[in-house]
Amino acid sequence: MSKKQGRHGLFHAVKRTVGLFLLWTLGLDSGAWASAMAPTEILSRCDRARGNLEGIVWELTIETKEADRQEHRFLEIKAKAFDFLAHTTDPPKVKGQKLLMVDHNMWFYKPGLSKPVPISPRQKLMGGASYGDIAATNYAEDYDATLVGEETLDGESCAVFDLKARHKKVTYDRILYWVSKKRVVGVQAHYFTLSGKLFKKARFEYAHQLPTPEGTQPFISKMTIMEVVAPDAVTHLHFGHPRLVAIAPATFNLNLLRSP
Known part of the structure; x- marks a missing residue:
């Protein structure tokens, strides 16, 4: 040049x-x-508020409510970019279970298994939550995005994007994604099957702030999931206060997943 x-x-x-x-x-x-701003630029900003960072740890509480039944599950998440390791800490019947995601590939392990088992991020984890819901999003690279309109959501002006998957390793084939124009974070999502049927909705909250070279940026604090076929069933994912830390590459080594 x-x-x-x-x-x-x-x-x-x-x-x-x-x-x-x-x-x-x-x-x-x-x-x-x-x-x-191109859609890819906007989605990249949104992804950073949902885990796409160079080293971060947080505690995750999954809470499901259906009729008079309520369940909880507690996990510790270690993530770097789009790879993560999730370790279940409670309740006792699932304590020690682990999830590992590396380059869109996911494995499950629990004490007693001879080796980790490959799973799909689309499989149900608990309530309305899929395994892929606890992972960092990479919508900027995983989806083709088209701006389809603008709506006001809870008094906040949002751009609405139609996201269509570029490959089969994603959690959802198609997403309608509401992005706050002021905060540049995803605040609502509608999830569709490949045939175009709406089957799940979600809302997102960002009460956490993380330091950046430019100041601070929002980080997800809660995801509320509602299933279309069971509107009375609600699943909440509560993201604890995130901590920026250096994470060793061995954390995401599949051969070490059986280690305590």
Whole structure:
């Protein structure tokens, strides 16, 4: 690349950055907002608020409610980018169970098994939660996104994206995803089967904040899941306070999954 080309590219990068700042600050209409940021850029920002970080640990509580029955499960999650290790700590009947996800491949292990078992992130974990719901999202790379409209949700202006899976290793084939224009986080999702049938809905809350070189960024604190076929059944995923830590590569070594 010539010096002239380099200066030309730098000029446009700076111009684009200033333009994005002005659009977000002034809160222009969804058309201007969308034209300033490509869907992939927006989804990347959303992904960072749902676990796509270079080293993070949090405790997860899964709570299911159906009629007069209520259940809880507690896990510790260690994640780096889109890989994670989940270790179940309670209740006693499932204590010691582990989930490992590396490069879209997932395995389950529990004490007594001779080796980890491959599973799909689409399989049900508990209540309305699938195994893939506890993983960091990578919507920016896993889905083709199309802006389909704008809606106000709980008084907050949102852009609505239609996400269609690029491959079969994702948890959902198609998602309608509501993204807060102000906070750049996903606040609602509708999940569809490959045939186009709506079967699950979710809402997201972001009470946590994480430090970044630019200041702070929101991090997910709660996911509420409602199944269309059982509207009275609700599953809550409570994300404990996240901690940014260095995670050793061996954490995601399948051969070490049987270790205590």
